[in-house]
Amino acid sequence: MVSRRDVLKIMVSGVLGLAIGGVGGYFSRQSEIDSLRKEIEDLSKQIELQTFKLEPNLNIYNWTYYINRNLVDWWAKENGVSIVYDTFESLDEVVAKLQTGTSGYDLAVVSDSVVQELANMRVLEPIDLKKIPNFKHIPEKFKNPYYDPGNKYSVIYSYGTTGLGWNNQEVAPEVTAWADVFEVDRHLGKYKGKITMHTDSIETFGAALIYLGRDPTSTKDEDLREAVELLKKQKPYLAGYASTEEYMAGLEAGRFLISHAYNGDIAGIIYASDEREIIITKKLEYISYTVPEEGALAWADNFVIPKGAKNIEAAHAFINFILDPVVSAICTMTVKYPFPAGKDYVPEELRKDPVIFTPEELLDKLYWTRPFTPEERAKRAEYWLELMAA
Amino acid sequence: MGFSDTLLKHIRRNVTVKVSLLLIPPLLFLAIWFYAPFFIVGLYSFDMINIQREIVFKPSLIHYLRVLSWTGAMKIFLRSLYFAGVTVILCLLIGYPVAYYISFKMKKYKDLFIVLFIIPFWVSFLLRTYAMMSILDERSFLNVLLTSLKLIDSPIRIMYTDTAVILVMVYDYLVMMVLPLYANLEKLDKTLLEAAYTLGASPVKTFLKITLPLSMPGIMAGFLLVFIPAVGEFVIPELVGGPNNYMVGNLIYEFFMGARHWWIGSALSMLFIVFILSLVITYVRKMGERGLAF
Numbered sequence: 001m002v003s004r005r006d007v008l009k010i011m012v013s014g015v016l017g018l019a020i021g022g023v024g025g026y027f028s029r030q031s032e033i034d035s036l037r038k039e040i041e042d043l044s045k046q047i048e049l050q051t052f053k054l055e056p057n058l059n060i061y062n063w064t065y066y067i068n069r070n071l072v073d074w075w076a077k078e079n080g081v082s083i084v085y086d087t088f089e090s091l092d093e094v095v096a097k098l099q100t101g102t103s104g105y106d107l108a109v110v111s112d113s114v115v116q117e118l119a120n121m122r123v124l125e126p127i128d129l130k131k132i133p134n135f136k137h138i139p140e141k142f143k144n145p146y147y148d149p150g151n152k153y154s155v156i157y158s159y160g161t162t163g164l165g166w167n168n169q170e171v172a173p174e175v176t177a178w179a180d181v182f183e184v185d186r187h188l189g190k191y192k193g194k195i196t197m198h199t200d201s202i203e204t205f206g207a208a209l210i211y212l213g214r215d216p217t218s219t220k221d222e223d224l225r226e227a228v229e230l231l232k233k234q235k236p237y238l239a240g241y242a243s244t245e246e247y248m249a250g251l252e253a254g255r256f257l258i259s260h261a262y263n264g265d266i267a268g269i270i271y272a273s274d275e276r277e278i279i280i281t282k283k284l285e286y287i288s289y290t291v292p293e294e295g296a297l298a299w300a301d302n303f304v305i306p307k308g309a310k311n312i313e314a315a316h317a318f319i320n321f322i323l324d325p326v327v328s329a330i331c332t333m334t335v336k337y338p339f340p341a342g343k344d345y346v347p348e349e350l351r352k353d354p355v356i357f358t359p360e361e362l363l364d365k366l367y368w369t370r371p372f373t374p375e376e377r378a379k380r381a382e383y384w385l386e387l388m389a390a
Numbered sequence: 391m392g393f394s395d396t397l398l399k400h401i402r403r404n405v406t407v408k409v410s411l412l413l414i415p416p417l418l419f420l421a422i423w424f425y426a427p428f429f430i431v432g433l434y435s436f437d438m439i440n441i442q443r444e445i446v447f448k449p450s451l452i453h454y455l456r457v458l459s460w461t462g463a464m465k466i467f468l469r470s471l472y473f474a475g476v477t478v479i480l481c482l483l484i485g486y487p488v489a490y491y492i493s494f495k496m497k498k499y500k501d502l503f504i505v506l507f508i509i510p511f512w513v514s515f516l517l518r519t520y521a522m523m524s525i526l527d528e529r530s531f532l533n534v535l536l537t538s539l540k541l542i543d544s545p546i547r548i549m550y551t552d553t554a555v556i557l558v559m560v561y562d563y564l565v566m567m568v569l570p571l572y573a574n575l576e577k578l579d580k581t582l583l584e585a586a587y588t589l590g591a592s593p594v595k596t597f598l599k600i601t602l603p604l605s606m607p608g609i610m611a612g613f614l615l616v617f618i619p620a621v622g623e624f625v626i627p628e629l630v631g632g633p634n635n636y637m638v639g640n641l642i643y644e645f646f647m648g649a650r651h652w653w654i655g656s657a658l659s660m661l662f663i664v665f666i667l668s669l670v671i672t673y674v675r676k677m678g679e680r681g682l683a684f
Contacts, residue, residue, distance in 0.1 A: 193547070193550070199628070200648065201644070201648055201649075202648075235633050235634075236633075238632075238633045239550045239632060239633075240550050240631065240632045240633050240635075241633060243628070246628075246629065253527065253529065254529060255527060255528065255529070255549065374441065374649070374650060374651045374653075375651075377648075377649035377650060377651055378645070378649050378651040378654055380649070381644055381645055381648060381649035381651065381654075382460065384644065384648075385460060385462045385463060385466070385641060385644070386462045388462070388466065388636035388640070388641070389461075389462030389463070389465040389466050389469075389636070390462075
């Protein structure tokens with residue numbers, strides 16, 4: 001029987017083998033690495049990672065910069081599977097390819113908002129949870145999601161929130177709530193011209209609606225009316241409505257002190273991550289991220305097996321591999337997105353950092369976005385336009 | 391008509407035929423990559439493509455009527471006109487003296503100066519905008535320099551204001567004003583000016599009566615080249631503008647990319663194109679076709 005700690009070593013060895021310099025903070029001395037490597041070689045003779053036979057190929061389609069690539073290489077070598085690992089940068093790309101039902105991929109990672117859509121189009125293969133024993137490591141909150149009851153077609157990959165990134169050296173007291181950016185007698189007034197809201201109307205309306213105690217995905221006129229009035233009052237105090245690149249650069253340079261932002265973007269500037277290296281020391285200590293106490297919008301990315309996949313066994317095995325708590329932990333340490341199964345295995349400072357893992361007590365306050373119809377989107381855009389014109 | 395004339399005509403006709411053959415590739419290119427997509431935008435705007443992306447032959451004006459009922463959209467449109475207008479006027483005020491000076495007063499280094507003027511525009515537009523951002527910023531070296539020299543008490547805040555948008559637009563589009571103006575002034579028959587002086591006209595009068603009217607095609611060309619992209623600009627207001635710098639370009643972008651409602655996005659685009667087209671038509675009517683040959 002192989003213990004968890006041993007598996008950890010094996011996994012880390014995959015990282016070590018390809019990027020020894022990259023695990024700073026984990027194993028620093030060469031002698032440690034050498035002894036570890038020896039131990040691992042002995043261990044890997046004893047264990048058999050897979051219990052069923054895999055196909056020789058696996059074609060994966062994932063977001064850019066979203067996994068520890070050394071682990072992928074290691075798994076491929078270990079299992080004698082030749083992997084084609086392609087990446088995309090926008091959801092449209094992957095949806096367009098999967099829609100055809102002949103994408104040629106065996107495994108893809110897509111966002112919650114399109115899982116249902118793809119399943120309804122019948123372009124997904126069912127997932128057999130019996131072949132993914134590690135599914136049990138996923139916390140209950142991330143199982144059986146609204147967009148795929150019973151996890152018939154998807155398994156969560158990672159998730160994130162939209163909250164507030166802020167400069168902890170210049171902003172006091174610390175940012176805790178949406179009220180901080182919506183009430184003039186709190187941070188909004190104090191840091192006038194230094195605060196940005198998100199340029200994506202779904203996010204900014206979502207924040208306003210959560211603050212107002214409404215459903216953030218509402219398309220009801222009375223809710224949107226109230227939200228737009230709130231946002232209009234906030235507008236004169238803002239530096240602007242900023243997108244990813246702008247608030248990342250702005251927060252880093254100190255032009256913005258509080259920005260409505262995706263957690264992953266903020267993690268990106270705090271840790272300066274690389275997908276072949278485990279970096280767990282912060283590059284920027286002065287930026288923090290808060291999931292507001294009223295709650296926040298969340299998104300989730302999910303493994304799906306596209307229709308027509310030829311290497312279904314290998315796809316299941318790969319999902320199972322990533323869901324191994326240690327592998328998930330390594331992926332989290334690498335890209336700074338939370339892989340839910342790995343939470344207990346990451347160093348404490350990462351586990352407690354809300355920029356990566358949403359604090360336990362707020363998990364119940366995460367709201368999932370939902371797919372909107374074009375008409376619903378247009379209606380929200382109409383209110384957004386009113387705000388922009390104001 | 392002699393034989394040689396007929397022959398000449400024949401050759402000439404053939405040459406014309408061959409030259410017009412050369413037009414086929416660019417026209418084909420435009421047809422496939424510009425007119426066809428544009429036609430599809432038209433179909434969307436008239437609600438002739440349904441949500442399954444199939445063509446349906448039931449044209450409707452609902453999207454136009456909806457867009458035209460938005461007061462917010464009108465406000466944003468007027469705001470765009472205002473920003474583009476200020477930009478074009480500033481470009482003219484800065485660009486005219488530059489073009490005038492290079493064309494009239496410089497003897498030796500004309501080409502060099504024009505090249506020096508163009509060089510910054512070989513750098514990507516985004517890069518230039520980012521460079522401007524680091525100058526306009528409150529913590530920029532400019533502000534640091536000015537405050538440390540005690541020329542100003544506190545840093546000037548330009549980023550995320552109307553001023554920033556206009557400043558960057560002027561900077562980015564200035565060359566589009568200077569080049570047609572320069573080309574136009576170069577072609578201006580300078581003996582006319584000598585004649586005016588000989589007949590006793592003052593420099594101011596000469597300028598107002600001769601140079602300015604004769605350079606109108608250049609001004610109009612520069613105006614269009616600056617105004618049209620400026621009014622549809624969406625990157626600059628997004629990058630350096632504040633909460634009040636949302637322009638028509640951003641609006642169209644929002645409906646295509648944010649709301650992914652291509653029908654409304656298309657209707658907005660069509661209305662915008664009609665507006666621009668009417669500007670160009672007025673211009674061509676006024677200037678004649680030579681107005682387009684800057």
